[in-house]
Amino acid sequence: MAEKHPFIPFHLQTFSEDKMIERSQKMYDLAKSRRSVRDFSDKPFPREILENIVRTAGTAPSGANKQPWTFVIVSDPDLKHKIRTAAESEEKEFYKHKISDEWRQDLAPLGTTWEKAFLEIAPYLIVVFQQKFRLDEHNNKRKNYYVTKSVGIAVGMLIIAIHNAGLATVTHTPISMNFLRDFLGRPKSEKAFVIMPVGYPKEDVSVPDIKRKVLSEIMVWS
Numbered sequence: 001m002a003e004k005h006p007f008i009p010f011h012l013q014t015f016s017e018d019k020m021i022e023r024s025q026k027m028y029d030l031a032k033s034r035r036s037v038r039d040f041s042d043k044p045f046p047r048e049i050l051e052n053i054v055r056t057a058g059t060a061p062s063g064a065n066k067q068p069w070t071f072v073i074v075s076d077p078d079l080k081h082k083i084r085t086a087a088e089s090e091e092k093e094f095y096k097h098k099i100s101d102e103w104r105q106d107l108a109p110l111g112t113t114w115e116k117a118f119l120e121i122a123p124y125l126i127v128v129f130q131q132k133f134r135l136d137e138h139n140n141k142r143k144n145y146y147v148t149k150s151v152g153i154a155v156g157m158l159i160i161a162i163h164n165a166g167l168a169t170v171t172h173t174p175i176s177m178n179f180l181r182d183f184l185g186r187p188k189s190e191k192a193f194v195i196m197p198v199g200y201p202k203e204d205v206s207v208p209d210i211k212r213k214v215l216s217e218i219m220v221w222s
């Protein structure tokens with residue numbers, strides 16, 4: 001006979017329609033004021049904020065609820081230096097030899113180069129790993145499902161939680177991130193997904209003057 005799994009009551013907090021409109025507008029206002037920041041201050045902030053941010057990301061939905069993510073927090077200056085050096089070496093190779101003309105043109109408005117000082121200056125790096133599979137208590141390989149989609153959703157929630165806390169980040173994806181598993185002592189089952197530096201922006205920071213698509217370009221009623 002199939003095993004019976006328990007269900008528990010769920011009470012969704014509901015609002016009047018006016019309140020719903022107001023809340024959805026406020027969420028949009030928060031989201032639209034977010035920008036990727038690439039110049040950070042080294043000013044510290046309480047670790048508890050990071051814990052709440054990661055807790056928020058950890059509430060993301062995931063394929064079969066496998067929660068296939070690990071958030072590694074890096075604050076040690078030597079380790080950050082090591083990560084910066086390795087990332088810059090990958091990026092130098094990319095910007096000098098591997099990048100296509102089209103990609104170079106697409107990156108031009110962002111003003112990015114191989115230099116990644118933010119990896120050392122931001123007080124914390126959150127290195128997100130995806131768990132391609134798991135090992136159970138008997139060391140047997142067990143499946144995770146829709147890992148990339150699940151971790152992508154969790155990182156989206158991480159990004160908005162960072163912004164909501166009044167801190168900045170940028171999604172950093174060095175062309176190869178394989179060095180991160182060794183540097184951070186993660187198991188073979190995990191693969192680095194993104195590096196998110198977290199901190200206050202540098203004073204008088206500026207960001208590229210880029211435009212977001214308007215609703216009619218991204219929304220289709222069918």
Ligand SMILES: Cc1cc2nc3c(=O)[nH]c(=O)nc-3n(C[C@H](O)[C@H](O)[C@H](O)COP(=O)(O)O)c2cc1C
Nearest residue numbers: 034035036037038110112170171172173174207210
């Ligand atoms: C998957 C992904 C990878 C990205 N990789 C980088 C990166 O390696 N370096 C960087 O400076 N920005 C990176 N970005 C940030 C984008 O350039 C940025 O989100 C985009 O230009 C829009 O700007 P905004 O975040 O300020 O709205 C990445 C963003 C995403 C979603």
